[in-house]
Amino acid sequence: MQVITSIDAMQSLRYPQGAQIGFVPTMGYLHEGHLSLVEASQEECSKTIVSIYVNPSQFGPNEDLTSYPRDTERDLALLESMGVNYVFMPTDAIMYPCGYKTWVEVLELSKILCGESRPEHFKGVCTIVLKLINLVRPNRMYMGEKDFQQLTILKKMLQDLNLPVEIIACPIVREQDGLAKSSRNVYLNSFQRQQALCLSLALSQAQDAVQSGEVDASIVIQKATDTLQNAGAMLDYIRVVDCETLTDQILITKHSRMLIAAYFGKTRLIDNALLKA
Ligand code: AMP
Numbered sequence: 001m002q003v004i005t006s007i008d009a010m011q012s013l014r015y016p017q018g019a020q021i022g023f024v025p026t027m028g029y030l031h032e033g034h035l036s037l038v039e040a041s042q043e044e045c046s047k048t049i050v051s052i053y054v055n056p057s058q059f060g061p062n063e064d065l066t067s068y069p070r071d072t073e074r075d076l077a078l079l080e081s082m083g084v085n086y087v088f089m090p091t092d093a094i095m096y097p098c099g100y101k102t103w104v105e106v107l108e109l110s111k112i113l114c115g116e117s118r119p120e121h122f123k124g125v126c127t128i129v130l131k132l133i134n135l136v137r138p139n140r141m142y143m144g145e146k147d148f149q150q151l152t153i154l155k156k157m158l159q160d161l162n163l164p165v166e167i168i169a170c171p172i173v174r175e176q177d178g179l180a181k182s183s184r185n186v187y188l189n190s191f192q193r194q195q196a197l198c199l200s201l202a203l204s205q206a207q208d209a210v211q212s213g214e215v216d217a218s219i220v221i222q223k224a225t226d227t228l229q230n231a232g233a234m235l236d237y238i239r240v241v242d243c244e245t246l247t248d249q250i251l252i253t254k255h256s257r258m259l260i261a262a263y264f265g266k267t268r269l270i271d272n273a274l275l276k277a
Contacts, residue, residue: 001076001079001083001084001085001086002086002087003076003086003087004086004087004088005088005089005090005091006090006094007090007094010088010135010136011135013086015047016046016047018046019045019046020044020045020046020139020140021045021046021047021048021049021136021137021138021139022041022042022044022045022047022048022138022139022140022141022142023048023050023132023133023136023138023140023141023142023165024037024038024041024049024050024051024141024142025050025051025128025129025132025141025143026051026052026053027052027053027054027055027068027183028054028070028071028072028075028183029068029070029071029075029183029186030074030075030078030079031173031181031182031183032173032181033172033173033180033181033182034050034144035082036170036171036173037142037143037144037170038050038082038084038142039082040142040168040170041142042082042083042084044140045140047085047086048084048085048086049084049085049086049087049088049136049138050079050084050086050087050088051087051089051090051132051136052072052075052087052088052089053089053090053095053128053132054068054070055095055124055125055128056092056096056124057096057120057123057124057127057128058121058124058125058128059124060120060121064184064187067187068183069183069184069186072089088132088135088136095128102127103123103127104123104126104127104157105122105123105126106122106153106156106157106160109122109149109152109153109246110122110123110126110153112149112246113149113237113241113246113259113261114149114261114270117236117237117261117268122149122153125150125153125154126153126157129154129157130157133163133165139164139165140165140166140168141154141166141167141168142168142170143167143168143169143170144169144170144171144172145169145170145272146180146181146182146270146271146272147270148243148257148259148272149246149259151167151169152243152244152246154167155167172271172272172273174200177197177200178197178200178201178204179193179196179197179199179200180199180200180269180270180271182269184268184269187265187266188264188265192264192265192267195231195232195233195264196233196264197231198227198230198262199228199233199262199269199271200271201231202223202224202225202228202258202260203224203258203260203271203272203273205224205227206220206221206223206224206258206273207273207274207275207276210252210256210275210276211276214252215251215252216250216251216252217240217248217249217250217251217252217256220252220258221238221239221240224238224258224260228260228262233262233263233264234262234263234264235260235261235262236262236263236268237259237261238258238259238260238261238262239258239259240252240257240258240259240275241256241257241259242256243257243274252275252276253276254276256274256275256276257272257273257274257275258272259272260272
């Protein structure tokens with residue numbers, strides 16, 4: 001496994017002719033969710049490159065940039081044991097050198113849902129992912145449905161900017177009890193960890209209601225809200241949206257996705273699910 005830390009080394013990296021390059025961008029502190037993306041890439045591509053970079057520009061001023069969990073040694077050992085070909089680990093100084101001025105934003109989609117409480121977040125995500133794509137030059141990029149709005153926004157960015165990269169959306173990997181795996185789960189104390197189960201519970205209750213014939217999104221949202229509030233979650237938002245446009249839906253269709261963001265103490269978690277099988 002080759003670990004690359006400079007722009008020059010990344011730009012001068014030559015892949016074997018005809019190789020399909022699969023790219024998995026991450027912020028490190030890897031868990032099975034990340035590793036499922038690596039596995040998907042390895043199944044479909046001839047070379048897999050993973051980036052580990054905690055991108056400061058996607059964190060708001062009062063967010064957890066400095067406390068974001070990091071364990072590079074463990075991450076590299078895991079990726080090496082999986083047979084990953086390359087890891088790109090840039091620093092802030094090379095990604096955002098003094099005088100950096102260029103930003104990429106997908107309008108509208110970036111300002112709704114998570115964008116309401118994190119107004120600059122997706123601008124930071126789009127900018128760093130575009131920079132990484134330019135450096136890595138992948139054919140395919142593997143991303144989790146866990147961050148569903150991010151996935152939708154990045155698909156739009158690739159389409160609008162005519163980038164020849166295919167996004168492969170991979171399913172959410174969960175703990176045995178249903179909690180979606182997240183690097184931020186480590187912040188939860190044991191009480192909050194138990195409380196946080198209401199996210200997956202609310203989503204599965206919503207799926208059950210739809211399965212039993214409920215088509216009114218407001219009723220499904222109300223039931224899920226009750227579940228979250230009864231567990232003591234501090235709700236940021238809960239919505240039923242069209243999975244392509246992210247616009248609110250009144251009636252549930254095959255394209256309806258429920259998206260939730262909620263706080264457990266200071267920890268903000270997100271989760272989502274397709275409502276109709
Ligand atoms: P992050 O390190 O949180 O920026 O995540 C890097 C990638 O891993 C993103 O594409 C996430 O959507 C994906 N990811 C994070 N958690 C999960 C999960 N539980 N299941 C599947 N993919 C995930």
